[in-house]
Amino acid sequence: MGTLNYRVVIFAFAFIFGVVFSIPSLTQSDSGKKITLGLDLQGGLHMLLSVKTEVALESKLKSIGTSLKYILEDEDIVFDDLKIDSDKVSFEVLDEDEIPKVDKILAKEFKGIVVTKKGTHYELSLSEKMAKETEKHAIDQAVDTIRTRLNMFGLAEPTVAKQGEDKILVEVPGVKTAEDEQRIRALIAKAAHLQMMAVDEDRANRVYSMTQAEAQSYGDIILPDVSEKDKKYLLYSIPILDGSMLTDAKVGYEQKTNRPLINFSLDGQGSKIFGDFTEKSVGKRMAVVLDDEVYTAPNIVQRIGGGKVQITGNFTPQEANDIAIALRSGSLLAPVQVEEKRSVGPSLGADNIKASSIALVVGFVLVIIFMVLYYGMAGVISNVALIANLFLLLAIMSLAGATLTLPGMAGIVLTVGMAVDANVIINERIRELLHQGSSVSKAIEQGYNNAFTAIWDANVTTLIAAVVLFAYGTGPIKGFALTMSIGILASMLTAILGTHGIYQWLLPKIDKNRLDFWFGIEQEKGAK
Amino acid sequence: MEIFRPDQPIIGFMKNAKKVGAFSLLMILASIVLIATKGLNYGIDFAGGTIVQVKYEGKAPIDKVRERLSTVKEYEGATVTFFGSDSEIAIRTKSTTKSVDSDVSDQMRKILEGTGKFKIRGVDMVGPAVGDELRTQGLMAMVLSIIGILIYISFRFEWRFALASVIALIHDVTIATGALALTQIDVNLPILAAILTILGYSLNDTVIVFDRIREGIRTIKSTNLGDVIDESVTRTLSRTTLTSLTTFFVVLTLYLFGGEALKGFSFTLLVGVVVGTYSSIFVASPILMWLNFSIEEFRANEAAKAKREKEKEKMRAMYEQGTM
Numbered sequence: 001m002g003t004l005n006y007r008v009v010i011f012a013f014a015f016i017f018g019v020v021f022s023i024p025s026l027t028q029s030d031s032g033k034k035i036t037l038g039l040d041l042q043g044g045l046h047m048l049l050s051v052k053t054e055v056a057l058e059s060k061l062k063s064i065g066t067s068l069k070y071i072l073e074d075e076d077i078v079f080d081d082l083k084i085d086s087d088k089v090s091f092e093v094l095d096e097d098e099i100p101k102v103d104k105i106l107a108k109e110f111k112g113i114v115v116t117k118k119g120t121h122y123e124l125s126l127s128e129k130m131a132k133e134t135e136k137h138a139i140d141q142a143v144d145t146i147r148t149r150l151n152m153f154g155l156a157e158p159t160v161a162k163q164g165e166d167k168i169l170v171e172v173p174g175v176k177t178a179e180d181e182q183r184i185r186a187l188i189a190k191a192a193h194l195q196m197m198a199v200d201e202d203r204a205n206r207v208y209s210m211t212q213a214e215a216q217s218y219g220d221i222i223l224p225d226v227s228e229k230d231k232k233y234l235l236y237s238i239p240i241l242d243g244s245m246l247t248d249a250k251v252g253y254e255q256k257t258n259r260p261l262i263n264f265s266l267d268g269q270g271s272k273i274f275g276d277f278t279e280k281s282v283g284k285r286m287a288v289v290l291d292d293e294v295y296t297a298p299n300i301v302q303r304i305g306g307g308k309v310q311i312t313g314n315f316t317p318q319e320a321n322d323i324a325i326a327l328r329s330g331s332l333l334a335p336v337q338v339e340e341k342r343s344v345g346p347s348l349g350a351d352n353i354k355a356s357s358i359a360l361v362v363g364f365v366l367v368i369i370f371m372v373l374y375y376g377m378a379g380v381i382s383n384v385a386l387i388a389n390l391f392l393l394l395a396i397m398s399l400a401g402a403t404l405t406l407p408g409m410a411g412i413v414l415t416v417g418m419a420v421d422a423n424v425i426i427n428e429r430i431r432e433l434l435h436q437g438s439s440v441s442k443a444i445e446q447g448y449n450n451a452f453t454a455i456w457d458a459n460v461t462t463l464i465a466a467v468v469l470f471a472y473g474t475g476p477i478k479g480f481a482l483t484m485s486i487g488i489l490a491s492m493l494t495a496i497l498g499t500h501g502i503y504q505w506l507l508p509k510i511d512k513n514r515l516d517f518w519f520g521i522e523q524e525k526g527a528k
Numbered sequence: 529m530e531i532f533r534p535d536q537p538i539i540g541f542m543k544n545a546k547k548v549g550a551f552s553l554l555m556i557l558a559s560i561v562l563i564a565t566k567g568l569n570y571g572i573d574f575a576g577g578t579i580v581q582v583k584y585e586g587k588a589p590i591d592k593v594r595e596r597l598s599t600v601k602e603y604e605g606a607t608v609t610f611f612g613s614d615s616e617i618a619i620r621t622k623s624t625t626k627s628v629d630s631d632v633s634d635q636m637r638k639i640l641e642g643t644g645k646f647k648i649r650g651v652d653m654v655g656p657a658v659g660d661e662l663r664t665q666g667l668m669a670m671v672l673s674i675i676g677i678l679i680y681i682s683f684r685f686e687w688r689f690a691l692a693s694v695i696a697l698i699h700d701v702t703i704a705t706g707a708l709a710l711t712q713i714d715v716n717l718p719i720l721a722a723i724l725t726i727l728g729y730s731l732n733d734t735v736i737v738f739d740r741i742r743e744g745i746r747t748i749k750s751t752n753l754g755d756v757i758d759e760s761v762t763r764t765l766s767r768t769t770l771t772s773l774t775t776f777f778v779v780l781t782l783y784l785f786g787g788e789a790l791k792g793f794s795f796t797l798l799v800g801v802v803v804g805t806y807s808s809i810f811v812a813s814p815i816l817m818w819l820n821f822s823i824e825e826f827r828a829n830e831a832a833k834a835k836r837e838k839e840k841e842k843m844r845a846m847y848e849q850g851t852m
Binding site for chain 2: 040047048049178181182185186188189190336337338339340341342343344345347348351352354355356358359362363364366367370371373374375406407410413414416417418420421424425428431432435449450452453454456457458459460461462463464465466468469471472473474477480481484496497520521522
């Protein structure tokens with residue numbers, strides 16, 4: 001054997017590096033960095049959500065209306081006709097003398113609000129800048145809220161991320177059953193919009209004959225009961241307080257019946273508002289409303305201080321638990337909608353792994369056998385490079401924590417077919433030179449030289465296509481482009497540098513009378 | 529083993545260039561007609577819609593499923609087909625749902641209740657807006673990679689080489705797309721990936737032939753481009769066939785063993801590998817001839833390009849020193 005040259009040493013290092021760092025992925029051991037399996041291989045739920053930001057704008061106006069009402073009442077200003085529409089809040093000041101006071105309050109407490117005034121009639125709407133901010137906030141808040149909910153739910157490594165300007169990507173690996181999936185979706189979708197609303201006792205007895213429009217004209221809203229769908233309540237549409245003042249929510253159990261219920265606590269401001277309201281409204285009813293359904297509407301017996309409230313209802317323990325999670329994580333400012341959903345059951349994922357692995361092994365074996373049959377030892381050397389290439393590809397993906405998808409597997413299979421290309425080009429050049437009568441060492445050196453530009457240009461063009469695909473592809477397609485790109489880069493090292501080194505190392509052993517064995521050249525006809 | 533020997537007599541490819549060109553033109557026309565008349569069968573990734581994959585214990589009661597679905601208004605026009613085996617079916621429908629907590633799979637489970645013991649194994653749903661976005665992105669990817677490659681080859685060779693390789697490329701992609709129209713395979717994201725791979729693969733092949741022609745222009749004495757091309761193509765024939773064979777093998781195994789999910793993808797690649805190999809031998813080079821490529825001019829330019837050559841030498845030297 002010849003002396004060790006730098007090429008073969010680098011190649012050996014690359015090979016060892018590849019084997020060592022691909023072991024954690026191949027054995028699926030717990031230690032070391034591993035390749036993550038994509039949702040299409042391990043099973044899971046992938047959703048692309050959009051946010052109905054217009055609802056966020058409406059509820060922003062609503063909360064402006066709520067605090068306006070509270071402040072005006074607090075300042076003893078007499079007003080009437082406070083209405084909240086989808087694009088504005090309007091009210092009438094009854095005492096003209098109080099207009100300067102109202103203006104002062106508006107300027108101080110409601111920044112970023114456009115106020116239009118006609119005599120004693122006021123209209124408040126959102127400025128463009130504020131509307132944009134509200135929309136952006138709604139999306140960011142939805143991302144945070146959904147992430148918190150999924151984390152609290154206790155699933156392994158869910159991904160929740162903003163995609164583009166206004167979309168949310170949700171990926172939940174390892175969802176076992178359809179029931180689990182539905183529960184996760186329900187949890188994501190839950191607006192968890194909690195409101196304490198006063199019952200309009202003056203008109204409450206007319207609720208069953210009243211239309212929603214009529215209720216609206218009184219500043220009321222009709223909401224159904226959560227369990228008895230026929231039961232309705234007439235409530236003041238402006239809530240006493242909402243879930244933003246909630247600090248905690250926990251599942252508890254009723255002492256007598258042992259039915260699950262939800263206890264929640266209010267923050268300081270919430271407790272005060274709640275205490276004040278209950279003090280004023282003894283004898284009236286107050287409804288606990290979650291997502292526009294009335295859960296309970298008890299009579300207020302006395303002032304309730306301390307900010308502790310309970311929701312009862314016909315919950316299963318599971319439901320109570322999910323509602324508590326949703327309440328704790330805060331409400332969604334705006335509802336989310338599904339734009340894209342891909343759900344892969346664990347058995348389908350396992351099938352995908354099996355099928356693509358079989359294809360990989362069969363393709364790999366075919367190529368290896370073919371190379372040995374056609375090129376003899378030169379084929380064996382190419383195969384060593386090919387094996388190194390595969391390990392290197394796995395190692396790089398493991399270290400980068402890359403995700404392997406089904407198209408990614410296809411990319412690896414394809415790499416096997418295309419990575420030998422460099423060696424085919426080189427071997428053909430060497431054969432050509434040997435036929436022309438070059439010595440073995442000259443044929444090898446010259447062959448590598450001649451082949452280099454072709455391999456370089458060809459790989460760069462393929463790489464350009466792969467990189468563009470990576471930049472513009474989504475999800476699984478990115479995986480395909482990634483494995484292709486890494487495969488091409490790794491093949492430059494193994495197939496060009498690596499095999500070159502091996503030839504130089506073996507050179508003294510190569511018998512020029514046995515070119516059939518070494519290079520697969522048919523001697524009887526070929527050797528001149 | 530040797531299929532094409534290095535001292536193999538030169539094959540007169542360019543003599544028959546016109547006949548081959550006519551054949552290619554015919555294939556392209558046929559593809560365009562197919563695409564125009566039958567059209568591509570856009571799958572849900574691009575057209576929007578839902579696919580629900582259901583596996584039954586035992587044989588799937590496909591007729592019963594069809595009957596059940598026909599009674600539900602939203603799923604009129606839904607198609608039900610076996611998927612991979614006779615215990616598994618795929619239900620395809622144009623309808624999508626926006627609601628997060630109750631979607632097509634939930635509705636489907638209710639509709640199919642009582643048709644047998646089944647499991648919903650997978651659901652893919654793409655809303656129409658997302659489909660449009662994916663289509664635009666796909667087209668962008670295609671155009672951008674063609675431009676990128678065009679620039680690179682112009683830089684490394686000459687504009688006529690670049691143009692010829694891109695024409696060969698369009699030839700390949702058109703015929704592969706024609707095959708998709710003919711077979712009415714669902715065109716989804718993986719198919720786009722396959723088309724882009726064909727793009728890279730076809731160029732890869734063409735570039736290697738062109739590299740040999742570029743070398744031939746310098747080393748072969750004849751100034752007749754046809755002769756130079758014939759000799760260069762003959763000399764690369766062995767490599768072209770071999771690499772195509774190994775790639776063909778692996779894509780074929782992917783097609784046969786890779787499972788239903790990769791069928792369309794690997795089929796497109798199979799067509800692409802065959803067409804790409806054909807075009808790099810028979811299409812790209814004659815176009816170079818028809819573009820009035822002149823050897824004398826190229827040689828004159830070569831002298832001017834000596835600077836660039838030096839760069840290449842440097843690259844080679846870098847490789848020699850092992851810094852690459």
